[in-house]
Amino acid sequence: MPQHDHRHIQLLEELSLNAWPALQTVVYDGWLLRFAGGMSRRANSVQVLYPSSRPLDEKIDFCETHYERAGLPTAFKLTEAAPAGLDERLAQRGYRREGEISVQTLSLKGRSFEPSELATVLEQPESAWIDEFCRLNHERAAFAGILARTLELIAVQAAFVALARNGRVEAVGIAVVEREYVGLFGLAVDERVRRQGLGTALVETCLSFGQLQGAQYAYLQVMASNVPALSLYQRFGFKETYRYWYRLKG
Structure with a gap:
């Protein structure tokens, strides 16, 4: 998969966060821990958006503590713009990868x-x-x-x-x-x-x-395996900009 402009990824991620708010958010060293009573993975997961300084394992432990306290599984939403080594470290800690999502954009001009x-x-x-x-x-x-x-x-x-x-x-x-x-x-x-x-x-x-x-532009998120939806969006001219996926504990 080609590397994409991380600034564009960050923009689209910010837009989607504002478009689908969580009921509660904890901001921690560049990461956003979102909580919404278990409805929708995107609003009940850690969004890794900004540079951070704390060690990865320390941060993962922090997230696990907060999601366990909320009675929710710990989940991370990741893109190729995530910190180097985070996806691999989560895999080493037993987090499974699931939910491959294609983020697609379209110019309306x-x-x-x-x-x-x-x-x-x-x-x-x-x-x-x-x-x-x-x-x-x-x-x-x-x-x-x-x-x-x-x-x-x-x-x-x-x-x-x-x-x-x-x-x-x-x-x-x-x-x-x-x-x-x-x-x-x-x-x-x-x-x-x-x-x-x-x-x-x-x-x-x-x-x-x-x-x-x-x-002037449109964006949407669609399961990469949803062939009928992908076909519909392709007819409008939507094209994939990047993908995100989840790492789920257990």
Whole structure:
């Protein structure tokens, strides 16, 4: 895998942190320990973003203590910009690697996108929208309260999108705009109505919102093994910028 601009990786990581806040964060020597009651790995893991000075083992011990106290497994979210030797040290300590994620970007310059006629775009997520988001993203209903609190903490411009036909929500997604970027999160289409153009309409609606807010670029995160989603995003012109993965204890 080619080396990418670490400053660009840091920018996109910062944007995604702001787009999907944790309920609690501990800042420790350049690392961010994020906690959100166990909902979503990204909001319940250590984000290794900035230079640090403490020894690796000392820092890993610190993280393990805090996640054990919270009743959560210790997980690290890593990119190629992580400190040298960290991934290897975690492996030596028994952390398994999982969740290969492709971070993809797209220039919106010179292009125009239109929202779908099926779309409802909310400035704030309503309880019914949250229920549909959980259903279509296969999140446990018990996490609905945590999701609501998480979305309330988004401090930048966001839109909560639903596509419905005949009164039934069939696709949902979130678009978050910051620093000329629109991030697409939680995109999901009902399995019973896939391959009917709803995914395309959902992405285009989110990109349209981003453009209205001044976004010049778009980014998203997708499982590297999710071939249908990768194919959809490729048709829009999204290209991989870098990958991240998790190291999970045990």
